[in-house]
Amino acid sequence: MGYYSSLINRKFKDVVGNRYEGIIKEYKEFLLTEEEVVKDVKTILLPLDIFVKEIPNTLYELLSIYGAEVTLVYIVDRDAIAMVKEILGEDSAKEYAEKKEKHGYKLIEKISAELGDRGISSKERLFAGHKLDNIETMSNDFDLVAISKSYGGGRGDENEISPVSQRLISQINAAAVLY
Amino acid sequence: MIPIETLIAVVVFLLTYALIIDERIHRAVAAMAGASVLVFIGIVPWDSILEHIDFGTIFLLMGMMIIVNVASNSGLFEYLAIKTAKAAKGSPIMVLLLFSLVTAVTSAFLDNVTTVLLLTPMLLYIAKVMNLNPIPFLLAEIMASNVGGMATLIGDPPNIMIASSAGLTFNEFIVTMGPIAAVDLVIVLVLFVLMYGKQMKVTDTERSAIKKTIDSLDERAAIQDAKLFKKSIITLIIVVALFFVHNNIGSMLNVILPFVDPSMSLEPAEVALIGASLILFWSRTSPEMIFEKVEWPALFFFGGLFVLVGGLVNTGVISDLAQVVINNVSTTGEAMFVIAWFSAIASAIVDNIPLTAALIPLIHDIGATSTTIDTYPLWWALSLGACLGGNGTAIAASANVVVLGIGEREGIKITFIDFLKVGLLVLFITVAVGLGILYLMF
Numbered sequence: 001m002g003y004y005s006s007l008i009n010r011k012f013k014d015v016v017g018n019r020y021e022g023i024i025k026e027y028k029e030f031l032l033t034e035e036e037v038v039k040d041v042k043t044i045l046l047p048l049d050i051f052v053k054e055i056p057n058t059l060y061e062l063l064s065i066y067g068a069e070v071t072l073v074y075i076v077d078r079d080a081i082a083m084v085k086e087i088l089g090e091d092s093a094k095e096y097a098e099k100k101e102k103h104g105y106k107l108i109e110k111i112s113a114e115l116g117d118r119g120i121s122s123k124e125r126l127f128a129g130h131k132l133d134n135i136e137t138m139s140n141d142f143d144l145v146a147i148s149k150s151y152g153g154g155r156g157d158e159n160e161i162s163p164v165s166q167r168l169i170s171q172i173n174a175a176a177v178l179y
Numbered sequence: 180m181i182p183i184e185t186l187i188a189v190v191v192f193l194l195t196y197a198l199i200i201d202e203r204i205h206r207a208v209a210a211m212a213g214a215s216v217l218v219f220i221g222i223v224p225w226d227s228i229l230e231h232i233d234f235g236t237i238f239l240l241m242g243m244m245i246i247v248n249v250a251s252n253s254g255l256f257e258y259l260a261i262k263t264a265k266a267a268k269g270s271p272i273m274v275l276l277l278f279s280l281v282t283a284v285t286s287a288f289l290d291n292v293t294t295v296l297l298l299t300p301m302l303l304y305i306a307k308v309m310n311l312n313p314i315p316f317l318l319a320e321i322m323a324s325n326v327g328g329m330a331t332l333i334g335d336p337p338n339i340m341i342a343s344s345a346g347l348t349f350n351e352f353i354v355t356m357g358p359i360a361a362v363d364l365v366i367v368l369v370l371f372v373l374m375y376g377k378q379m380k381v382t383d384t385e386r387s388a389i390k391k392t393i394d395s396l397d398e399r400a401a402i403q404d405a406k407l408f409k410k411s412i413i414t415l416i417i418v419v420a421l422f423f424v425h426n427n428i429g430s431m432l433n434v435i436l437p438f439v440d441p442s443m444s445l446e447p448a449e450v451a452l453i454g455a456s457l458i459l460f461w462s463r464t465s466p467e468m469i470f471e472k473v474e475w476p477a478l479f480f481f482g483g484l485f486v487l488v489g490g491l492v493n494t495g496v497i498s499d500l501a502q503v504v505i506n507n508v509s510t511t512g513e514a515m516f517v518i519a520w521f522s523a524i525a526s527a528i529v530d531n532i533p534l535t536a537a538l539i540p541l542i543h544d545i546g547a548t549s550t551t552i553d554t555y556p557l558w559w560a561l562s563l564g565a566c567l568g569g570n571g572t573a574i575a576a577s578a579n580v581v582v583l584g585i586g587e588r589e590g591i592k593i594t595f596i597d598f599l600k601v602g603l604l605v606l607f608i609t610v611a612v613g614l615g616i617l618y619l620m621f
Contacts, residue, residue: 004573004594007202008583011574012580012581014476015584016296019296062395
């Protein structure tokens with residue numbers, strides 16, 4: 001190291017002390033690294049279920065930044081329908097499924113309208129399936145997945161994030177945003 | 180025949196100065212050691228130490244350090260950095276201009292070192308996102324910091340020292356140095372656009388991609404403590420407002436509190452300490468944590484410097500130098516010219532703080548001795564030269580060293596010569612223009 005470089009370093013240490021390391025650590029918490037920068041997002045997957053009550057404005061703003069097509073996927077828990085069928089019979093299961101689907105369509109319509117108002121195109125899908133496995137498989141075809149902390153249920157005082165959301169975040173390969 | 184104590188005072192001063200420049204020993208330790216020598220052999224007796232140490236400067240610095248330390252805990256600077264980045268809308272030229280403007284304005288009211296320390300990481304990140312050479316951005320930030328710091332009483336340590344010694348008010352600085360800083364900042368920005376504008380051209384697609392990445396940052400994520408964030412902004416506004424009225428606070432308070440003497444004024448140090456008390460009280464931040472972060476070495480550095488200069492005063496070195504100036508300079512205009520250029524060039528080579536500390540008693544002596552030279556404009560000439568001299572070389576000011584040091588850590592090398600080419604050009608043009616404006620004023 002030349003005299004000039006070592007002089008700059010000495011003066012830097014004397015002037016700044018230990019502050020620089022703390023500042024860099026704070027910046028890293030919200031600056032995206034090169035690996036994290038999602039350079040080209042063309043498709044976004046937005047899983048929904050009975051536990052996702054609404055989409056916050058901040059997520060809408062983020063989605064409008066990307067300008068990508070959003071696929072809304074509402075999943076009715078297939079295992080829950082099967083359980084109702086086993087315990088209460090087929091008619092009750094059918095009624096249960098219809099109720100969940102009605103709720104699902106309502107939510108999808110609301111979100112779709114909101115996206116449309118912001119100039120974002122969307123696709124809608126609703127089906128009975130497995131909330132973790134289906135989304136994990138589908139995520140491979142998308143650039144970004146926006147997951148609610150409440151998705152899958154089980155979020156409470158002790159769980160800031162639902163178990164299903166936690167597993168999805170750790171298992172999917174696509175970039176993910178947790179809201 | 181030079182008296183031995185005079186020789187010792189000069190040698191100790193120069194040796195200490197050399198140690199400060201080289202920085203193999205911490206500057207505060209060097210200054211304290213030099214001061215200790217002078218105190219030990221009685222050149223600066225104990226009872227004159229308190230006369231020489233400018234507590235106004237030290238307490239003003241301390242107060243502002245406390246305020247800035249508390250405010251920076253809230254994420255205020257990082258928030259500002261992200262907002263500035265987003266405002267540029269993906270244009271590299273706008274990034275250069277906006278970051279320089281924000282740096283200049285922030286440096287005018289808060290200390291330069293903290294300003295550049297907190298803004299530079301964001302600037303480097305944006306340069307990386309833009310895939311452009313970060314050097315022009317870093318250099319512009321340095322120049323803007325030094326120019327902006329010249330604008331107010333609290334913007335740069337030389338100004339604090341000058342104000343405290345000469346009894347200049349915050350408003351006098353704003354009125355005199357503010358316009359000069361504004362004009363010089365425009366000059367700096369125009370120079371940089373002319374020198375580096377071509378390198379900063381990007382295609383529409385690239386600009387769109389840059390904007391997308393920057394827009395995906397959430398400035399709200401930078402806010403670590405929302406309540407403290409708001410309290411910091413309010414406190415800073417109150418402190419700046421108090422600085423504006425510090426000289427006639429008595430007449431204002433007398434209206435609602437008749438027992439207050441209308442002629443009362445607040446020293447800038449008092450304003451800073453009031454602001455520090457307010458933010459500590461209001462924020463309930465742990466005082467131990469904040470006091471620990473006060474740059475005590477810097478304060479002891481100042482203390483040591485004042486004693487060293489006191490040695491030069493006590494031994495008559497300063498008054499002899501003042502006589503040399505008076506013998507060779509006959510008008511205020513000539514004196515302004517000499518002071519401005521000498522302090523600018525000297526500040527470019529050596530640290531501007533010890534230089535200012537030495538020139539302040541010199542100007543006092545000129546005022547006391549000369550019948551033809553008015554000292555009032557000389558203070559402004561000193562402020563101009565000491566602050567803008569910081570742009571001359573890589574080691575001329577603390578802000579320079581901080582930005583270059585951060586660059587070194589991120590693998591960005593700005594050589595001494597690279598800096599000098601730009602720095603000297605900026606120095607000569609800005610000092611010339613600034614001196615011209617001072618001549619028009621006085």
